[in-house]
Amino acid sequence: MTVPGAPAIAVTGLGFTYPDGHVALDGIDLTVRRGERVALLGPNGAGKTTLMLHLNGVLRATAGEVAISGIKLGDKSVRDIRRRVGLVFQDPDDQLFMSTLAEDVAFGPANFGVAGAELAARTDEALGAVSMTAHAHRGATHLSGGQRRRGALATVLACCPDILVLDEPSANLDPLARRELAHTLLGLKRTMLVVTHDLPYAAQLCERAVVIDAGRIVADGPIVDILADAALLARHRLELPWGFDAESLRRAWAAGVG
C-alpha cells in the first residue's frame, strides 16, 4: 500500500560498496516528488547506474534506505516495488529475448500474474504507447536500434509502473527517433529519473537535474540553472555541445515558451 502524500522516491543516507570493496555510493539523499522528471547527471563511474539499480532492489543498500511511494524497500516489499518502478536499461537487448516483440512485452505482466484478455490489452496498449503496434509480431533481431529501444520501453510500460528509470534513453538514436522518443516519454506523464550524458536531451525531458560524482550528490536544482553553471559542469566532467546555449534555454523557459 502506498502512503498518501509520500514522495515517489525517497533515498536516505544510501551507501553501497561492491563485493570487491569499491565504494560506489556514499550517503545519497534524494527525494523525487510524484510526477517530477529528474535527470541524473555525472561523469563515468560516478555511481548513476548503481543508484538506479537500487531503486527496484536489483542491488541492496549497504547503508541507508530506499522507499518508493512510502514503501520501504526490503525482502517483503521488493516484488511490489518492482511492479512500481520500471527500469529501462541502456541496451534494449537486455529486455528483448522472446521470439516476437509482443511476447517480450507480455512477459513482464505475465510474470506478475496477469493473464487472458487483460494481458492482451496491456500488451496492445504498451505497444501503442511507443508506436510499435505494427511491429508486434516481428522478432527483436529484425528491428532497428530505435525500434528496439521503443520495444524495450514497451516491455516496461506493460507492467504499469508509476516510476520510470531510464538509462541513456537517447543513445544510438537518430535525430528523428530521439525526438519521437522524447515525445513519447513526455506524453506518459510519469515520475521519471533519466540517467544520461546527453545534456540537451536531459533539458528537453526534465525540469530538475541532480549531479552525482564519486558516489555523492554534488548539485541538485532546476536543470536550466545546472546547465548554465559552466564551472560546475567542468568540475564534474560534464559538457554541453558546441552552440548549445543554456542561458537562452533558461530565458525561453522563464517566458513559458521552452
Ligand SMILES: Nc1ncnc2c1ncn2[C@@H]1O[C@H](COP(=O)(O)OP(=O)(O)OP(=O)(O)O)[C@@H](O)[C@H]1O
Ligand atoms: N560490479 C562491480 N564491481 C565493483 N565495482 C563496480 C562494479 N560495477 C561498478 N563498479 C564501480 O562503481 C562505480 C560506479 O559505477 P556506475 O556504473 O554506477 O557508474 P556510472 O555513473 O553509471 O558510470 P557510467 O557513466 O560510466 O555508466 C565505478 O567506480 C565502477 O568502477
